Amino acid sequence: MSLTTLRYTVVGAVATISLARPDKLNALNATMHAELRDVLGLCERDDAVRVAVLTGEGRAFSSGQDLTEDLPRDAAGRIDLGPPLERDYNPLIRTLSGFPKVTVAALNGPAVGASMNIALACDIVVAARSAYLQEAFAKIALVPDAGGTWILPRLVGPKRALALMLSAEPVQAEEAFRMGLVYKVFDDATFTDEVANFAASLAKGPGLAFRLTKQAIQESLSNDLTAQLELEARLQRAAGFSHDFIEGVTAFRQKRDPRFEGR
Known part of the structure; x- marks a missing residue:
């Protein structure tokens, strides 16, 4: 380019x-x-x-x-x-x-x-x-x-x-x-x-969790509390299913730095 x-x-x-x-x-x-x-x-x-x-x-x-x-x-x-x-x-x-x-x-x-x-x-x-x-x-x-x-x-x-x-x-x-x-x-x-x-x-951070956090902040500007709590639950489920969450918990238990892949 x-x-x-x-x-x-x-x-x-x-x-x-x-x-x-x-x-x-x-x-x-x-x-x-x-x-x-x-x-x-x-x-x-x-x-x-x-x-x-x-x-x-x-x-x-x-x-x-x-x-x-x-x-x-x-x-x-x-x-x-x-x-x-x-x-x-x-x-x-x-x-x-x-x-x-x-x-x-x-x-x-x-x-x-x-x-x-x-x-x-x-x-x-x-x-x-x-x-x-x-x-x-x-x-x-x-x-x-x-x-x-x-x-x-x-x-x-x-x-x-x-x-x-x-x-x-x-x-x-x-x-x-x-x-x-x-x-x-x-x-x-x-x-x-x-x-x-x-x-x-x-x-080095968890790219997927970052994207979901950005989404939560963006939508909070127009959501009421109930809608935001429901959104947090949906996004947290998605984060909990991620490879990075498993890696983060594993690294915590092994007392080492996590190696996130953004997925």
């Missing part, structure tokens, strides 16, 4: 997708979106991959949409932002939200605008200490998109989400950690190694 805006590497069971337009602060354009669709599909189909890491090259995770890109116009000649959302951003957010493998957004630097919401659509967000997140849409008189108005209120509550969107203030990594937007903050000097170690640790 020939890539011009991304770098895709696989080490062990961890695939790393790096946004690779560092001269543009990894701004997102149509080509990058098309390549993201391709590599996420490749990652999903590769049975050897258990964890996908999304990160950036250079000083930023991403500055968001590339505003220098030629954007579509309507019959009156006005810029029409609907088609890029429908073609690129909305499918990407749906793909990340339903991705069957563990996804980690590794913020090596600022995640601004749509890229903040792309990061939050991943399962886990980790950040370098110098990184920040910013819902910057108001600065150019736009509405947050890429799922931001759905994801962010569910993470920090509607009032704080609205304040972050209306003020367009950056949230430094440590504050994002306190808000619950970021799971871990690593020092800049050790960020790459820490991310690799963290992802490798996740990759």
Whole structure:
């Protein structure tokens, strides 16, 4: 696969997708979106991959949409932002939200605008200490998109989400950690190694149980307690029938580390 805006590497069971337009602060354009669709599909189909890491090259995770890109116009000649959302951003957010493998957004630097919401659509967000997140849409008189108005209120509550969107203030990594937007903050000097170690640790986990857990969390957002308890029972039965459960119990009894196979 020939890539011009991304770098895709696989080490062990961890695939790393790096946004690779560092001269543009990894701004997102149509080509990058098309390549993201391709590599996420490749990652999903590769049975050897258990964890996908999304990160950036250079000083930023991403500055968001590339505003220098030629954007579509309507019959009156006005810029029409609907088609890029429908073609690129909305499918990407749906793909990340339903991705069957563990996804980690590794913020090596600022995640601004749509890229903040792309990061939050991943399962886990980790950040370098110098990184920040910013819902910057108001600065150019736009509405947050890429799922931001759905994801962010569910993470920090509607009032704080609205304040972050209306003020367009950056949230430094440590504050994002306190808000619950970021799971871990690593020092800049050790960020790459820490991310690799963290992802490798996740990759050793029970892939089937991880998929079922992701399903449970997703459905909990619309279930009442009774429905969620019933879902947990169904998913737990499926997990209990798995090879990994037998291996986990056997390893526990033998006082050794389990060797999960994701089935």
